[in-house]
Amino acid sequence: MTTPVIETIKVTKTFNRGKPGEVTAVRDVSLKIDTGGLTILKGASGSGKTTLLSMIGCQSKPTSGEVIVHGKKISKLPEKFMNRHKREHIGFIFQHLQLLGDMSVLDNITLPLLPEGISPSERNDRADLLLKQFNLLHRRGFKVSTLSGGEQQRVAIARALINKGSILLADEPSAHLDGKLTIDLLDHINELKQAGQTILITSHDPVIYQHPTVDRIIEMKDGQII
Ligand SMILES: Nc1ncnc2c1ncn2[C@@H]1O[C@H](COP(=O)(O)OP(=O)(O)O)[C@@H](O)[C@H]1O
Ligand SMILES: [Mg+2]
Numbered sequence: 001m002t003t004p005v006i007e008t009i010k011v012t013k014t015f016n017r018g019k020p021g022e023v024t025a026v027r028d029v030s031l032k033i034d035t036g037g038l039t040i041l042k043g044a045s046g047s048g049k050t051t052l053l054s055m056i057g058c059q060s061k062p063t064s065g066e067v068i069v070h071g072k073k074i075s076k077l078p079e080k081f082m083n084r085h086k087r088e089h090i091g092f093i094f095q096h097l098q099l100l101g102d103m104s105v106l107d108n109i110t111l112p113l114l115p116e117g118i119s120p121s122e123r124n125d126r127a128d129l130l131l132k133q134f135n136l137l138h139r140r141g142f143k144v145s146t147l148s149g150g151e152q153q154r155v156a157i158a159r160a161l162i163n164k165g166s167i168l169l170a171d172e173p174s175a176h177l178d179g180k181l182t183i184d185l186l187d188h189i190n191e192l193k194q195a196g197q198t199i200l201i202t203s204h205d206p207v208i209y210q211h212p213t214v215d216r217i218i219e220m221k222d223g224q225i226i
Contacts (some may be wrong), residue, residue, distance in 0.1 A: 003071065004032035005167065005198050006056055011065035011075075013051050025051040027223040028065070033200060033216075035166075038193050040209045041202040043220035049202035050095070050171055052220070056200065057169045058086035069167070087116060091160030093170035099155055101145030105136060108144055109158045116163075130158040134188070150181045157188060168192060170201045174208055182207050189213065 013026040026048040033039055041049045054060045055067050058074055061082075067075040070089050074082055099108050109130060110123040118126075131137045134154040139147060144155060153173070160168060170189075174182040182205070190213040193199055203209055209217055219226050 004068075005035045005070060006033040006200070007031070007066075007068040008052070008056065009066040009068070011052070011055060011062045011067060013048075013055060013060070014063045017063065025223055026055070026062075029220075029223075029225055031218060031225060033198065035198055036193070036196055037215040038189060038199045038201065038213055039216045039218060040214050041200060041218050041220060042204060042209050043202075044204060047220040048223040049220055051223075053169055053171055053200065053202050057090050057092045058082050059092070083115075087112065087163055087165075089165045089167050091163065091165050091168045093156050093160050093168070093173055095171040095173075095175055097152055097156040099144045099152060099159070102143060104141050105131070105139050105144055105147070105155055106141065108155055109162055112159060112163050126162055126164075127158070130161055134158050149177065150184060153177060153181060153185060154188070157185075161192075166196070166198060168197050168199045170199070172202055172205075174203060174205045179207060186211050186213060 008029050008031050011026055011029045012024060014022060014024045016022045029052060041053065043049050055062050056069065062075050066073055069085065072085055074085055077085060106127055109127045113123050131140055134157060136151065136154055139151060144152060147155065173185055177185065186208065189199060193213060201208065
């Protein structure tokens with residue numbers, strides 16, 4: 001039996017606990033994701049996809065339950081160790097990309113490596129490989145705000161890959177892309193999958209979840225898996 005690379009055990013996340021506006025965004029979710037492959041977390045808006053993805057991606061902690069990534073119970077780790085685990089294993093593409101528009105493409109891509117103490121030349125070498133892979137070399141020194149939507153999307157993917165983590169998470173990556181760019185994105189995702197990455201994407205876009213490269217669909221409703 002293979003060990004899952006991602007596992008959640010009865011994970012629950014409640015916001016504003018005990019206050020007005022209390023909401024349980026994720027309730028008792030248990031799932032296992034094996035190494036490799038593309039899994040889609042599907043569900044209507046408000047079903048808890050982003051909240052669950054954030055906990056798997058070491059961005060937030062559950063109210064109860066366990067999140068285990070690469071054999072480590074990250075939900076129990078102090079912040080500092082959780083952040084280190086995130087830098088070692090996880091690449092995250094945010095729904096609104098969260099790029100720094102005033103900074104260059106190169107600086108955006110290498111940003112996750114700054115806390116690592118990796119030398120500038122090593123940082124640049126890694127970035128150049130990705131810039132080449134995603135056809136962005138000619139944009140290396142450009143401010144991100146001057147790039148097209150598709151180029152910005154590729155910068156966000158490159159930034160998520162720079163730490164060479166084995167897990168790629170993406171939150172509604174097609175939310176602000178037209179059909180052609182969504183297909184381009186899926187082509188990139190497919191290449192990363194072929195290279196052995198474990199990929200988990202939240203989406204309620206049929207262009208994504210009906211794509212042939214998808215291996216598995218997990219559906220959420222009202223904070224639970226159905
Ligand atoms: N930081 C937060 N504070 C309070 N409520 C939140 C917060 N984040 C999400 N929620 C609520 O949790 C529920 C699930 O949200 P979310 O995980 O963003 O769903 P999805 O990504 O599927 O649209 C929603 O009702 C949302 O309003
Ligand atoms: Mg969401």
